[in-house]
Amino acid sequence: MSVKDLLDVAGQVTTAGAKMHRQSAPATHDAPVVQRLRAAGAVIVGETNMTEFAFSDVGITPHFGTPSNAADVLHIPGGSSSVAGVSVGRSLVDIAIGSDSGGSVRIPAALSRPCRRWSSAGLPTPRHLRGATRR
Numbered sequence: 001m002s003v004k005d006l007l008d009v010a011g012q013v014t015t016a017g018a019k020m021h022r023q024s025a026p027a028t029h030d031a032p033v034v035q036r037l038r039a040a041g042a043v044i045v046g047e048t049n050m051t052e053f054a055f056s057d058v059g060i061t062p063h064f065g066t067p068s069n070a071a072d073v074l075h076i077p078g079g080s081s082s083v084a085g086v087s088v089g090r091s092l093v094d095i096a097i098g099s100d101s102g103g104s105v106r107i108p109a110a111l112s113r114p115c116r117r118w119s120s121a122g123l124p125t126p127r128h129l130r131g132a133t134r135r
Contacts, residue, residue, distance in 0.1 A: 001095040002087045005047045006054060007031040017050040017080070019063040033097060045093055048083035056080055057103055070112035079107035086112060 008027035059082025070089025081098030085108025
């Protein structure tokens with residue numbers, strides 16, 4: 001599975017899609033959702049690029065490269081979780097963890113290949129996202 005670069009993955013730099021965070025120290029701990037998934041046997045393949053600070057619904061990621069849409073290379077990938085959607089749409093991973101405040105997961109799922117989104121009950125709240133709270 002892949003994890004959006006808004007959630008900490010131990011040993012990886014969490015940039016939130018921002019060039020200014022490229023030189024930040026790697027995360028020392030996994031975000032709670034990543035901890036739970038690893039405990040359940042999930043294998044994290046890597047982190048997926050995202051739009052800067054999740055502030056876009058079109059999926060353009062200028063600092064780290066914008067992926068082409070999984071269904072049609074002439075179209076935008078959509079959403080700040082664009083690379084998460086593309087990684088599933090291209091069958092690079094079976095599952096991708098993203099975040100959705102205003103369509104960040106739903107838009108790439110709609111624009112790329114069919115993806116399923118399930119209830120967010122029991123999933124992390126925004127306090128687990130980089131920059132949403134201070135530690």
